[in-house]
Amino acid sequence: MMEPIRVxxxxxxxxxxxxxxxxxAKGDVFGPDQPLILHLLDIPxxxxxxxxxxxxxxxxxxxxxxxxxxxxxxxxxxxDVSSAFLVGAMPRKQGMERRDLLAANxxxxxxxxxxxxxxxxxxxxxxxxxxxxxxxxxxCSKYAPSIPKQxxxxxxxxxxxxxQAQVAAKLGVPVADVSNVIIWGNHSSTQFPDASHAFAYVxxxxxxxxxxxxxxxxxxxTFVESVQKRGAAVINARKMSSAMSAxxxxxxxxxxxxxxxxxxxxxSMGVLSDGSYGVPKDIVFSFPVEIQNKTWKIIxxxxxxxxxxxxxxxxxxxxxxxxxxxxxxxxx
Ligand SMILES: NC(=O)C1=CN([C@@H]2O[C@H](COP(=O)(O)OP(=O)(O)OC[C@H]3O[C@@H](n4cnc5c(N)ncnc54)[C@H](O)[C@@H]3O)[C@@H](O)[C@H]2O)C=CC1
Ligand SMILES: O=C([O-])CC(=O)C(=O)O
Numbered sequence: 303m304m305e306p307i308r309v310x311x312x313x314x315x316x317x318x319x320x321x322x323x324x325x326x327a328k329g330d331v332f333g334p335d336q337p338l339i340l341h342l343l344d345i346p347x348x349x350x351x352x353x354x355x356x357x358x359x360x361x362x363x364x365x366x367x368x369x370x371x372x373x374x375x376x377x378x379x380x381x382d383v384s385s386a387f388l389v390g391a392m393p394r395k396q397g398m399e400r401r402d403l404l405a406a407n408x409x410x411x412x413x414x415x416x417x418x419x420x421x422x423x424x425x426x427x428x429x430x431x432x433x434x435x436x437x438x439x440x441x442c443s444k445y446a447p448s449i450p451k452q453x454x455x456x457x458x459x460x461x462x463x464x465x466q467a468q469v470a471a472k473l474g475v476p477v478a479d480v481s482n483v484i485i486w487g488n489h490s491s492t493q494f495p496d497a498s499h500a501f502a503y504v505x506x507x508x509x510x511x512x513x514x515x516x517x518x519x520x521x522x523x524t525f526v527e528s529v530q531k532r533g534a535a536v537i538n539a540r541k542m543s544s545a546m547s548a549x550x551x552x553x554x555x556x557x558x559x560x561x562x563x564x565x566x567x568x569x570s571m572g573v574l575s576d577g578s579y580g581v582p583k584d585i586v587f588s589f590p591v592e593i594q595n596k597t598w599k600i601i602x603x604x605x606x607x608x609x610x611x612x613x614x615x616x617x618x619x620x621x622x623x624x625x626x627x628x629x630x631x632x633x634x
Contacts, residue, residue, distance in 0.1 A: 306368045308383045312414065313390025314342035314372070315351040317542065318431065321549035322387060323355065327364040330410070333555045337371040343379035344390060372396060376417035383422045385560070387552055388442065390433025393543045400433040400490050400533075403626055408628045411438040412536040424449055424454035427559050427596065430456045433568025435489045436572045436586040437624040441632065443574065443586075452598070454573030455559070458485040458493065458588035461549035462545065465495040465529045469502070472525075473514055477578055479503040480511070485529075486579075486592045486610075487617025488624070493588065494613035495529040497521055499568075499604055522609060563593045569603050579606060579614060585621040 309326060311319050319342075325331060327340065340359070344352050352372050359370055375378050380386065391407040392530035394400055411430065418426060426449060435456040443454035462485050470477040480502045486494040497511040498521070504514050512521060528535075536544045558569050568590035575587045578600045591598040606614070 304336055306339045307332065307385065308339045308381070309385045310341040310343060310379050310383045310386070311387045311389060312343040312379065313432065315344040315348040316389065317353060317545040318389050318548045320419040320598065321546045323359060323553055323557055324362070325403070325549060325553040326387075327359060327362065327367045329364075329366050329543060331553045334366075336367050340367060341379045341381075341383060342370065342567060343376065344374060344546040346374045349374055352464050354381055355505075375416060377421055380414070380417045380421040383418075383426055384417065385556060386422065386426055386428045387431060387556065388428060388438070389552070392439070394409065394433065394537070396506050396534075396537055396541070400435075401435050401620075401627075404437065404624065404627055405631055407432055407434070408438060408441055408631050412632050415442040417472055418442070419446035419448050422446075422449065425596075427556065428454045429445055429555055429559075430454070430572075431548065433489070434624060436588070436621055438579050439572060439586045439626045440574070440584075440625060441628050443562075444634070451574045454586070455555070455598075456489060456586050456588070457548075457552060457555055458489045458570045458572050459550050459555040461485040461489060461493055461495060461532075461588075462570045463547065463551050463554070464532045465497065465525070469497055469500065469511055469515075470527060471500075472517075472520065473502055473504065473511075475502055475504055481566075482568045482590070484587045484604075485510075487588055489572065489588065490617070490620060491530045491534075492609065492617040492620045494617055495526055495540060496613075497525065498607070498608060498610070511543070526613075528599040554611065559598065560596060561600050570591060571598060573598060573600070576600070578602070579602060579604075580611075581614060581618050582622060585618065585625055587618060587621060589604055622624070
């Protein structure tokens with residue numbers, strides 16, 4: 303039997319966590335043989351609700367779940383964790399951009415960065431889900447200097463999954479037959495969903511997406527805009543932001559990080575820019591990556607069209623502006 307690993311989920315009494323905890327505890331993220339100790343963090347007024355979540359986790363009788371620690375203390379929540387899902391933050395409401403959440407949320411990620419630095423394993427893998435996710439991840443890593451910068455990532459996997467689903471629907475093929483759609487940049491309405499390097503199996507034949515679709519107008523306009531605005535469309539319909547799909551995406555992101563990607567498969571993750579593709583350094587920017595031995599690597603040498611260049615520059619500029627705002631808010 304493998305030794306249990308400690309996994310923390312913040313915002314554990316909230317709506318994303320309600321779906322995510324099930325996915326993790328069932329073994330879909332860390333594998334069917336990996337026992338787990340779940341650490342659940344929320345704020346003091348939510349401890350009653352969290353108690354109910356703890357009861358339900360017990361009632362699920364998950365064989366892999368060895369222990370649950372529910373707390374409002376970051377030092378307890380982050381103690382010895384190998385994986386951290388930072389979900390706890392205010393969600394946006396109808397009519398807001400995710401960036402409007404900076405003032406409310408960025409301070410949370412400073413405190414949690416400090417708590418990770420002090421308590422977590424030094425190889426902890428951190429996924430920031432709380433919005434604005436890219437800039438929150440940047441701030442979190444700044445306050446955890448003893449943990450390598452590569453261990454902090456932001457979630458754009460939901461955008462990737464949305465984009466993959468939309469391309470599959472347009473082509474009329476199963477979603478699993480579409481691969482390597484890329485999300486570049488910010489998890490915001492400036493992100494660039496890019497299917498120019500993606501491919502699909504159509505009637506058993508592997509084809510590039512532009513070749514299979516033969517509709518560059520759709521790929522450069524409707525597709526880009528509908529992925530950029532999908533989160534807002536869900537909020538308009540549900541009056542609450544995406545939760546089930548966000549939880550699924552968080553599980554996908556961490557599963558690939560721990561268990562690797564398939565040969566030739568790209569996944570998109572917000573990571574600290576190293577200047578690849580002419581993107582400024584010191585912002586958390588979503589790139590296509592491949593993962594082996596729990597280490598991600600940006601896919602190099604993809605062709606960037608003039609259109610793509612403009613889209614990358616626009617989303618990078620927004621991230622630089624968010625960084626300046628965030629640093630001002632936390633007084634750094
Ligand atoms: N990156 C992405 O693709 C997505 C990001 N999100 C973001 O995820 C975040 C969470 O969304 P939901 O679960 O729907 O919100 P929610 O409001 O249902 O739950 C958030 C939970 O976080 C808790 N919380 C607040 N401050 C905290 C702190 N300092 N420490 C620990 N817990 C804290 C709240 O008490 C609440 O229980 C939001 O910021 C939302 O915008 C949502 C969907 C997709
Ligand atoms: O749109 C929102 O505010 C929630 C979110 O990040 C998403 O659904 O992608």
